[in-house]
Amino acid sequence: DAMVIQNPRYQVTQFGKPVTLSCSQTLNHNVMYWYQQKSSQAPKLLFHYYDKDFNNEADTPDNFQSRRPNTSFCFLDIRSPGLGDAAMYLCATSSDSSGGQDDIYEQYFGPGTRLTVT
Amino acid sequence: AQKITQTQPGMFVQEKEAVTLDCTYDTSDPSYGLFWYKQPSSGEMIFLIYQGSYDQQNATEGRYSLNFQKARKSANLVISASQLGDSAMYFCAMGTDKLIFGTGTRLQVFP
Numbered sequence: 001d002a003m004v005i006q007n008p009r010y011q012v013t014q015f016g017k018p019v020t021l022s023c024s025q026t027l028n029h030n031v032m033y034w035y036q037q038k039s040s041q042a043p044k045l046l047f048h049y050y051d052k053d054f055n056n057e058a059d060t061p062d063n064f065q066s067r068r069p070n071t072s073f074c075f076l077d078i079r080s081p082g083l084g085d086a087a088m089y090l091c092a093t094s095s096d097s098s099g100g101q102d103d104i105y106e107q108y109f110g111p112g113t114r115l116t117v118t
Numbered sequence: 119a120q121k122i123t124q125t126q127p128g129m130f131v132q133e134k135e136a137v138t139l140d141c142t143y144d145t146s147d148p149s150y151g152l153f154w155y156k157q158p159s160s161g162e163m164i165f166l167i168y169q170g171s172y173d174q175q176n177a178t179e180g181r182y183s184l185n186f187q188k189a190r191k192s193a194n195l196v197i198s199a200s201q202l203g204d205s206a207m208y209f210c211a212m213g214t215d216k217l218i219f220g221t222g223t224r225l226q227v228f229p
Contacts, residue, residue, distance in 0.1 A: 031215065042209060042219035043163070050215070088161050094215070105215045106153070109163035 003027050004110035006091050012116045013081050021076040021113045023091030031105060032074040034066060035090040037112075043090055049074060050096075078115075086117045120145045122212050124220035131200045131227055138185070139195040139223045141210035150212055152193040154184065157207040157222070166208075169193060200227045 005024045013019040023032065030051050035043040047056045049068045063085070065077040078085055090112045094105035121144040131137040143152065154166040169177045169184045177184040185194040193212075197204060205227045211217040 033216075042221050045216055045218075048216065090161075090163060092163075096215070106151070106165065106168055107217060108165065109155070112161040112163075114161060 004091060004093055004108055006089075006110040006113050008113060009111060010114050010116070012118060013078075014118055015083065016080050019078050019081055019115070021078075021089050021091075021115070023074045023076070023110055024072050025091075025093045025108075025110075026072070027093055027095070027108060028071060029093035029095040029108070030071065031094045031096065032068060033092040033094070033107065034064075034074070034076050035092065037088040037090055039087075046076070081115070081117045083117050086115055088112045088114050120147070120212060120218055122210055122218055122220040124210055124223050126223045127221075128224045128226070131197075131225065133202060133227055133229050134199055136196060136198045137200055137225065139197070139208050139210075139225065141193045141195065141220060143191050143193060143210075143212045145191075145212065147214070150214055152184065152186065153211040153213075153217065154182070154193075154195045155209045155211060155219075156204075157209060159206070163209070167195065197225075202227050202229065 007022050033048040034046045037043040045057050046060045063079050067075045091110045092107040094107045123142045150171045152169045156164045167177050167179045167182045167184050169186045176186050181198045183196045207222045207224050209222045210220040
């Protein structure tokens with residue numbers, strides 16, 4: 001009964017070789033997020049989709065792209081990974097109809113993909 | 119600008135004892151949520167508890183309770199009856215549709 005699934009759990013890629021991380025969800029949530037978490041640091045939001053609307057954080061490098069072909073799936077593409085992109089990548093989902101206080105979206109996280117760049 | 123601060127890089131607690139993890143925040147938004155997540159060494163972020171800024175009562179979820187003091191802008195997590203499996207990183211987060219996270223507190227529970 002997994003709710004937010006990330007594949008693969010561990011990914012090794014070479015410096016400069018494009019890599020794609022995937023996320024899927026069974027919650028039918030309309031909002032999906034990608035976070036980057038480097039070792040011993042807090043997760044940092046890269047971008048999020050509100051339905052099909054893409055929202056990029058101002059300081060997210062152009063090297064990072066995302067696609068959301070449908071409600072259930074979201075992909076993170078790293079066009080030319082550098083050594084500094086080695087991190088845990090966390091996908092999360094939320095719904096704007098979760099009830100409770102307006103505008104508060106409870107986020108559900110997947111298990112993460114740990115990316116190593118060699 | 120929004121800011122979340124966790125001043126305790128690490129905490130130790132003995133099994134079965136209670137522990138408080140500190141979190142302070144700053145925001146000018148009138149409506150916001152405060153969240154606590156647990157991150158074991160496996161990396162998954164596990165949702166623990168949520169408090170809305172308009173909630174009058176402190177949130178509780180089993181052994182977890184959130185000590186929300188709005189005037190002081192603090193949202194401390196209290197874990198009662200600590201268990202060895204509670205050893206993990208704990209992150210405080212704040213936001214509405216987007217979250218910002220504190221730097222985390224590593225909790226270690228010893229027998």
